[in-house]
Amino acid sequence: MRKTLIVIGAGMESIPILKKAQKMGLHVLAVDANPQAPGFAFAHEPIIGCVYTPEITVAALTLWSKKGGKPQGVICAAVDAPGTVAAVADHFGLNAVSMETSRLATDKIAMKDRFRKRGIPIPWYREIFSAEELTRIIAERRETMVLKPVDSRGARGVLRLVYDSPEMPDPQWAFKYSRKESPSGRVMVEKHLDGPQVSTEGFVVNEQPFCPGFSDRNYEFLDRFAPNIIENGGDLPSFLPQDMQQAVKELSGQAAIALGIENSMFKGDMVVHEGKPYVIEMAARLSGGYFCSHEIPWNTGVDFVGTAIRLALGETPAPEDMRPSFQKGVAQRYIFPKPGKVISIEGVEKAKQMDGIHMVEIRTAVGEMISPATSHPARAGVVMARAATRAEAVTRVKAAIDAITIITA
Structure with missing residues (x-):
């Protein structure tokens, strides 16, 4: 009898994980809130749940299990949902991170507190509760800082505050902007460490x-x-x-x-x-x-x-x-068109035919709107190259990116 794997997340980037599980001979359940999630086409059974709401997913899978199903594993794919994985694992008695570990991994203040106690080197950090507190910290520390939501993902609400720079945003605006991207309304600031x-x-x-x-x-x-x-x-x-x-x-x-x-x-x-x-x-x-x-x-x-x-x-x-x-050499770059309505997309097939190009994925279409890039999900496409060396892979991926033009108006 085939083992059953639950995959939390059925978006585009989840597809390789779903395909791999099928190739391994597993019975694959994919969980997502979107009935049209593209990953559902690569699962044996789609489950309408919620990637970021554990109780909804556990309830949906409990209903599924009453029909005689029994899972042997759970994993999340290209989504930051260890809390849902932990809840499902706890419910069905599966191997995964604990609820406490999932909490530490998704609450950046709790994470940093644990690292500090264990002697893990981290940047200076502090949770803040007002724009006035942020203004005071900037004035006291006089260095580049990073402002971020405590519990968001994909670089949403993350800002680089360069001290004494024309690009320094207004602290009132920055605090509200970052807090808006936090499900719990919590914000933190940490020292920006220069370096690779x-x-x-x-x-x-x-x-x-x-x-x-x-x-x-x-x-x-x-x-x-x-x-x-x-x-x-x-x-x-x-x-x-x-x-x-x-x-x-x-x-x-x-x-x-x-x-x-x-x-x-x-x-x-x-x-x-x-x-x-x-x-x-x-x-x-x-x-x-x-x-x-x-x-x-x-x-x-x-x-x-x-x-x-x-x-x-x-x-x-x-x-x-x-x-x-x-x-071996691998290089990846993203496509960032100018904001506006997509008028045309050119050069994709040319890029795909270039030496060493192993992925060209366009994430927009003619007629769609391109918003300003304020977080990682705003990327309009990705290109990946392979070569014997890093330098050659970088050369190849840059050439492919240059060949693609997404015209907006």
């Missing part, structure tokens, strides 16, 4: 961390999108020296264990500041942006999603299955 930023992704198995995912994050458009902080893909393998890469990986594992992650996956936002690694944030889930499903396997040979699914089913992967067997 890195995305890590790995597993903790029997208290031992493995970190095959390691990508240099690209923030070339900081000035263009200021004060919003919008990432523009990334490059693999890293340009950082091997000893620093190892230090970042070790810190990622320590941070994951500090959150209570065990026999599950983690995703770290890291920075190397003045020669020392720091944790910005740590998530208890698979990444979005095709990092876990495409970039890590292309870069390292590690079947990351397959390993994550095996852990969700209660299996124990072999250590060699979680360690890179090579380091």
Whole structure:
């Protein structure tokens, strides 16, 4: 009898996880609030639930189980929903992160408090409750700060406040803007640490961390999108020296264990500041942006999603299955058209035919409106390239991006 895997999330970026689960011979349930979610086409059974409301999803799955169904695993795909995964796992007795770990991973103040207590290097931070408090902190610290919602995702409401700069937004506006993106109405501020930023992704198995995912994050458009902080893909393998890469990986594992992650996956936002690694944030889930499903396997040979699914089913992967067997070049960039109504989309087929281009995904269409890029979901498309080296992958992805034109008016 086939094992059943519950996949929380059925959006576009969930499709590779759903397809992988089917390829592994599993019976796949996909949960999403959108009846038209594209991932439903790649699941055996669609379940109308809610990615970010655990009780709704548990109720929907309980109803499903009364028909005789019994799940063996649960995982979330390209959505920051460890709380829903934990609730489903708790209800059905499955392997996943605990409710406490899911809380720590989605409440940035609770997360930072735990890291501080465990001695994990992090930026200075503080929860704030008014624009006046923000104004006072800026005046006292006189340095670049990051303002963010305590419990949002996808860079929504995240602002870079450059001290004594013409681009510094009004604190009253900034506080309201950030708070609006917090489901609980909570806001925090932290010191902005200059230096290379890195995305890590790995597993903790029997208290031992493995970190095959390691990508240099690209923030070339900081000035263009200021004060919003919008990432523009990334490059693999890293340009950082091997000893620093190892230090970042070790810190990622320590941070994951500090959150209570065990026999599950983690995703770290890291920075190397003045020669020392720091944790910005740590998530208890698979990444979005095709990092876990495409970039890590292309870069390292590690079947990351397959390993994550095996852990969700209660299996124990072999250590060699979680360690890179090579380091090949991968580069990813996003498409940011000018805001307005899409008049035409040109050059897509040309880009797809270019050497080394392995993904061109356009997320808009003629007639749709392009809003100003204030968070990661605003990206209008993504392109990914592969090559023997990082430099060649970057050259290829830039050429493909240049070939695509989305005209707006």
